[in-house]
Amino acid sequence: MNEYSKNDSFAGLLRAQQGEAVNISPSDHSTEQPGSSSLDIYTSHFGLTERPFSLVPDPDFLFWSDVHRRAYTMLEYGIITRAPITLITGEVGAGKTTLVHHLLKKLDGGVKVGMISNAHGSRGELLRWVLMALDQPANPESTYVDLFSEFQTYLIDEYSQGNRVVLIFDEAQNLSRESLEELRMFTNINSNKDELLQLVLVGQPELRDIVGRADMRQFAQRVAANFHLTAMDAKTVRKYVAHRLDVAGAKRNFFSPTATNLVYEVTGGVPRLVNQLCDLAMVYSFAKQQKSVTQATVQRVLDDGAFFGASDLVNKDDLLR
CATH class of the missing domain: 1.10.8 (Helicase, Ruva Protein; domain 3)
Incomplete structure (x- = not known):
């Protein structure tokens, strides 16, 4: 028999969330952190220090399943081998962003990272997103040529200081074909064995489909590391x-x-x-x-x-x- 009777109402649950339906003594709040909301009130009930199933990506909760470990290894491989483009795809909520955040915690000071989420617009606007992610000025009055010159100068300056630049695009499936082609052109700044710029594209499965199209062959040839997170x-x-x-x-x-x-x-x-x-x-x-x-x-x-x-x-x- 179901442990809930048919007469149970959701109103009781709402009252419990607001602290009205259950008597809780002051000692029951001992595990709560200052500023915690009433929605976290069950932590003390279960003897927890925090909510275990938050929807916010948290590297501290990262669970190393076999597939996540392989995906992270591929991310590391792409960075270490200075792959021009690394591609990580997976279903919505598969843990892609959490892996990226874990990677960011492990990178040393010689890597300058720009994180771009949901970039959109023309190629000039994409370049503005990139410059802002790298904490570089992007004057609204600047032409595309001006912006690209500033970007290239930044990469060369960082390289001269022994640094390299990694741009990470989250939700990259939203990038247009024009934007992806622009990113491929960014990698042309690299020359010979010197890698001034690396790109990491993280997105949903359709990103993999886009890159696999015949008209994206030149872009796909720059992808040196890729993994699909199931x-x-x-x-x-x-x-x-x-x-x-x-x-x-x-x-x-x-x-x-x-x-x-x-x-x-x-x-x-x-x-x-x-x-x-x-x-x-x-x-x-x-x-x-x-x-x-x-x-x-x-x-x-x-x-x-x-x-x-x-x-x-x-x-x-x-x-x-």
Whole structure:
């Protein structure tokens, strides 16, 4: 029998989130950090130091599945070998940005990094995005030739100081063909064995499709390192959930095996969706003052329509392609 009666309402959950439905003594807040919101109130209930399933990319929670380890190795390979272009693709929420943030923490001072997210516009506007990411001036009145000259001068100056420049484009699937061609032209600044500039493109699977087109052959030839990050399988999801709980200070894995299996079935093993559903399940368990998350808890989240990620899911085979 489902642990929730049909008469249970979501209003009770909302009151619990606002601290109205559950009596909590001052000592129960001992694990909360100053400034934490009422939405984090379940951390003390489960004996945690922080929320284990936040949707914000956090390298401290990085789980090294086999596929993530291979993807990161390819990222490192691209940087170390000074590959002109490194391409990392994967489904929405697969963990691409988290890997990039981990890489940024490991780079030494001799690497100057410009991070560009959702760049768009004409080629001149793309160059402005690049200069701003490198903390360089980009005068609105400057012509494209002026901007390119400033960019090239910057690269040469950094090279003369023993530095190299890496531009990382997140959500690169949104770049137009014209923009991608412009990025290829940037790599022409490199000469002989001297690599002044490296590009890392991170994006969704369609980026891989774009680069594979016949009219993108010249761009593809500059891609010296690439990897496609797939979703997690059921076994990996179980390890992933346990890992996130452990990092957050849990003394045990309080997600039942059947609960984790249902999470996998619904999310297809996409990390961001796993985080979202697990977080909601923990809120539901907290509202019922339960110390474990069961399959029935996860099912109630789904039945209530609280998991918005479910509306975006396609066939699981598509998620794992």
